[in-house]
Amino acid sequence: MIGHKRIPSREGGVEIVVDELSTRLVRLGCQVDAYNRYGRHTAGRKFDERRGKYYNGIRLITIPTPKSSALNAIVYSFLAVIRALFGRYDVIHFHAEGPCIVLWIPKLFGFHVVATIHGLDWQRAKWGNFASSMLKLGEKTAVRHADEIIVLSQNMREYFQQTYGRDTILIPNGIERPVIKKADLITKQYGLKKDEYILFLARIVPEKGLHYLIEAFKKSDTDKKLVIAGGNSHSNEYMKEISAMAATDKRIIMTDFIHGQCLEELYSNAYLYVLPSDVEGMALTLLEAMSYGNCCLVSDIKENTEVTEESAVTFKKGSVKDLGIKLDNLLKNPQKVMEYKEKSQDFICGKYNWDAVVEKTLERYKRKSIKRYKRMGKWSR
Known part of the structure; x- marks a missing residue:
């Protein structure tokens, strides 16, 4: 996994997908190596120092990377691929467009190469012109050289067919039915109680549309709080902008990244979950929010509505006015919120499943590996 x-x-969503996919592949008897990044930044040091060489049976191989966000992904991908060339792997699986820039190298050496495009990253507002062009190059490299391309939504599948004439495989993300938790840690740490807050949980980057939500929330007449659970991701200026906007309203709470029991409690006790994205691949946080039985208010981009269908409330993408109208309506009508809560969990858990994701992914791994092994006389199953 690279x-x-x-x-x-x-x-981010990529990390969750790699984790869930790799863990289940190991359970099925596969040997999986995950090539982690390591930077000189505090977060990277904290993460890597507390982990052993193996996690859930997955071998973790840490690749040194520069502090510069502009060079981080490219240097990491190149070094990871060079190391992987000596790994005698049956499959090398690339995740996201940027790392696919070097996908042609293992392909040149005869490896079976699979790419998962988690989203059209070059569209994301946090990247400058150079970074966007590199991401687009990664996309084109995957189209030209990958044996299999996996996408997460029908909209992306149509994009690759119309833009490049390239067939892709639709394998959306999965979800599990979680255990609902009572408010405990979130009450002690943030003063939050059940149904007394609106939840935004995602990376704080421009394309997630958090600025729309804050603007709409500030105009709302409610005692409920807005919880912003997420951290910065290569968008320092945007983070400063959001922090300044939040500082003018005492009802807004910023928690930074959340995990473990705190995360479970946030999902379990929210009155409403809001995802106002301009751009998405397939938002795992949306699947998670619905799996906890939340009423969700999302922008009407296809990547969101393809997930929610009729089981969530939508507003016009980028419209603070429409978002505000829908938000106020849900704040004033708790019965309507309850109606969505009652159906969201069964709907989403019945629609998406991690085991099905792994089964379909494994099929793509084997598709050309079988042919290769038959030619080499090594395939016995």
């Missing part, structure tokens, strides 16, 4: 920041962590 392309994530590091596992185990919840720094």
